[in-house]
Amino acid sequence: MKPLTHAQTQELLQLAADGLLQPGQRAQLDAHLAGCPECAAYASELDSLQQLITSSLHERWGQPDMPADAGRRLQEQALRTRPGAGIGKLWLLLLALPLAALLAWQLLAPTPLTPSAPTETQPASPSATVAPPTATPSPIPSATATAPFAPTLFAVPAQTTNCREGNSSQFDIVDTLYTDERYEPLGRGRDELWLQFRGPVSGVRCWAYVGNLSVLLNDDEVQLPDVPESILPYLAYPATPTIPPTPEPTATPVPQCSDGLDNDGDGYIDMQDRECSDPTDNNEAN
Amino acid sequence: MDAQTLARCKAGDPQAIESLVLEHKDRLFRFCLSILDDPADAEDATQESFIAALKALKNYRQESSFQTWLFSIALNTCRGQLRQRTRRARLAAASQPLHRQQAESSNPERAAIAHEHSHAMWQAISRLDEKHRLPVILRYYHELSTQEIAEVLGINLGTVHSRLSIARQHLGAELRQANRPKRAAR
Numbered sequence: 001m002k003p004l005t006h007a008q009t010q011e012l013l014q015l016a017a018d019g020l021l022q023p024g025q026r027a028q029l030d031a032h033l034a035g036c037p038e039c040a041a042y043a044s045e046l047d048s049l050q051q052l053i054t055s056s057l058h059e060r061w062g063q064p065d066m067p068a069d070a071g072r073r074l075q076e077q078a079l080r081t082r083p084g085a086g087i088g089k090l091w092l093l094l095l096a097l098p099l100a101a102l103l104a105w106q107l108l109a110p111t112p113l114t115p116s117a118p119t120e121t122q123p124a125s126p127s128a129t130v131a132p133p134t135a136t137p138s139p140i141p142s143a144t145a146t147a148p149f150a151p152t153l154f155a156v157p158a159q160t161t162n163c164r165e166g167n168s169s170q171f172d173i174v175d176t177l178y179t180d181e182r183y184e185p186l187g188r189g190r191d192e193l194w195l196q197f198r199g200p201v202s203g204v205r206c207w208a209y210v211g212n213l214s215v216l217l218n219d220d221e222v223q224l225p226d227v228p229e230s231i232l233p234y235l236a237y238p239a240t241p242t243i244p245p246t247p248e249p250t251a252t253p254v255p256q257c258s259d260g261l262d263n264d265g266d267g268y269i270d271m272q273d274r275e276c277s278d279p280t281d282n283n284e285a286n
Numbered sequence: 287m288d289a290q291t292l293a294r295c296k297a298g299d300p301q302a303i304e305s306l307v308l309e310h311k312d313r314l315f316r317f318c319l320s321i322l323d324d325p326a327d328a329e330d331a332t333q334e335s336f337i338a339a340l341k342a343l344k345n346y347r348q349e350s351s352f353q354t355w356l357f358s359i360a361l362n363t364c365r366g367q368l369r370q371r372t373r374r375a376r377l378a379a380a381s382q383p384l385h386r387q388q389a390e391s392s393n394p395e396r397a398a399i400a401h402e403h404s405h406a407m408w409q410a411i412s413r414l415d416e417k418h419r420l421p422v423i424l425r426y427y428h429e430l431s432t433q434e435i436a437e438v439l440g441i442n443l444g445t446v447h448s449r450l451s452i453a454r455q456h457l458g459a460e461l462r463q464a465n466r467p468k469r470a471a472r
Contacts, residue, residue, distance in 0.1 A: 014451045018425070018432045020443070049458050050426065056407035057320070057427040066315035070329040071307075074336055078307045083296050083343040158365075158440065159417050179416075180369055211440055214362055220338070221362050223345055 004032045009039040013046055151231050154182040155195055155213040163206035166238040167194040174206045175199025182216075187235030192224045196235055207237070257281040289348065296343050307336065310356060313428075317357050320423045321364040323412075331367055335360035350437040354430075357438045361420075403461075410460040418453040421446055 004012070012029045015021050021029070033040050066074070157177045165171040167189055177183050177197065185195040186205065194207045195215075215224050217231070256263045257276035264285040270276060273284050294302035314335060319328035339346075339359045346355050411422060424430045424438060432446045439446070 014454070015447065017454070018447045018450055020432060020447055045458065046454070049454060049461070052403060052407050052461070053411065053422060053426045053454075053457065056404040056411065057423065059401075059404050060323075060408050061316065061319055061427065064316065064319065064325070065312040066332060067325075067329065070315075070333070071311055074311055074333050075304060075307050077333060077337055078303050078340055079300050081303075081337050081340045083298055083303070083340045180365065211442070214440075220342065221359065222342070226345055 004028060006036070006039055006042075009033070009036065010042055013039070013043050017046060017050060152216075152218055153185060153227065153231055154216045155185050155197070155208070155210075156180060156182055156216060157208070157213050159212055161208045161212040163197055163199050163208045165206060166240065167207050168240060170240060171207070171238070174204055175202045177208055177213075185215075185232060187233045188224060188227075189237050190234050194237070195224075255280050255282040256284045292343070292346070292348075292352065295340070303340070310353065311336065313353065314356060314360055317360055317428060318364055320427050321361065321420075322367060327367055327371070331360060331363050335363040338363065351434070354434050354437045357424075357428075358440065361438060406464045407457065407461060410457050410464070413460075414453055414456065418449050418456070421449045422453045422457075425450060 009029060009032045012021060012025055015025070016029065033043055065071075155177075157179055160179055161177040162173045163175040163177055164173050175197075177200070181200075183197050183200065185197055187196045188194065188210075189196075189207075193210055195210055195213065196205055196207050198204070199206045210224055215222055215227065217227060257270050257273070258279040260269065262269050262273075262284070264273070264275070266273065266284075268274070268284075270284075271279060275284055291302050291305060295306050311332065315328055315332045318331040318335065319325060322328050322331060335356065339356050342359070346352065411419060414422065420439060421435050424435045425432070430438065432443055432450070435446045436443045
């Protein structure tokens with residue numbers, strides 16, 4: 001097995017600190033540490049640093065329990081809360097949206113629409129043009145009719161996030177979404193991994209990875225797959241850009257005796273230098 | 287938290303909800319305290335986060351532990367509180383660290399050398415930016431694994447490791463820097 005370098009050993013020590021060391025790496029690391037005082041000192045320093053971080057944070061906050069009165073208040077409020085009430089709101093929203101849309105359509109479009117399908121084959125029935133999907137006319141709740149509420153959907157980046165032309169790092173960055181700002185997504189990919197936005201600076205449509213974003217529906221955090229498609233549509237990703245092959249370096253070096261330079265610093269260039277036998281000679285010095 | 291208790295909570299069983307609160311309230315309070323560094327704010331954030339979690343309980347798919355899921359909700363609540371705090375009192379917040387420092391330096395115990403190092407380390411941690419400070423707090427105060435940190439912060443495992451490594455290098459360098467002039471003076 002190839003011996004570890006100091007840099008590799010120190011990276012393994014960092015991995016070990018995070019509990020990410022592979023089983024085989026432990027033996028390799030121990031073997032190197034046994035014979036390397038420099039890395040052993042690094043390991044010891046890292047150990048002390050971690051102990052100091054831990055003790056410092058514990059000294060700062062201790063291990064306090066929630067104060068008893070606050071705990072009681074929490075218990076009481078928790079018992080008054082109906083688990084899953086957030087989802088209940090979502091279902092209400094799902095019901096309210098189509099009803100509100102239907103009502104708005106009826107109010108704003110009083111003239112019957114002409115069917116786009118061939119009219120000759122269908123009996124002319126004016127009532128059929130705006131018929132609801134079911135024959136039973138259900139009364140629309142007046143609250144929904146008077147105050148249809150529009151859902152608000154925002155994404156909040158937990159860190160500064162690149163907004164790219166498409167759904168991978170192969171696409172160019174066209175804008176940036178900043179930490180803790182609210183951005184309104186325009187759509188999402190079928191894999192629920194990328195959201196499309198209008199770039200806040202460039203104004204162009206761009207995609208950001210959802211791993212860095214919190215999705216808030218009416219100010220409640222939700223998982224992206226739980227957001228109904230009626231609120232956030234699925235959009236197609238742009239085609240992955242083809243990366244042009246890196247041009248091969250032109251490996252035709254110009255001989256020193258024809259490169260226009262004083263390579264040996266004697267004040268004579270190329271064939272002026274007596275050491276050059278001909279323009280293909282690659283040594284100006286002798 | 288076992289699946290059966292969670293199922294009972296989802297069904298609204300008061301006993302199950304009570305045991306859920308009892309089991310998690312103190313850890314959640316400590317989590318909020320470690321983000322907000324203020325016990326009163328932490329109480330509010332704990333309450334708000336727990337109620338938000340109960341309301342969203344049907345969204346919890348048990349892909350991560352309940353505690354991790356709860357922490358990720360609380361992190362969002364705490365971030366909201368921090369934003370409000372910044373907006374409300376920029377000037378007051380600016381004078382607070384000075385006030386706190388004065389109060390601490392008047393405590394004779396703080397003068398002890400062990401305290402001094404620990405205090406210097408806290409100062410260095412509090413100066414880290416959020417993306418490096420949070421993994422440090424989650425790892426060394428809450429003793430979460432890197433996988434759990436990744437789930438709470440919604441980032442991948444490699445990013446957690448890289449942020450922790452950078453934070454440790456930074457903290458080590460700051461500490462060496464802080465110790466240098468004192469040694470020369472002695």
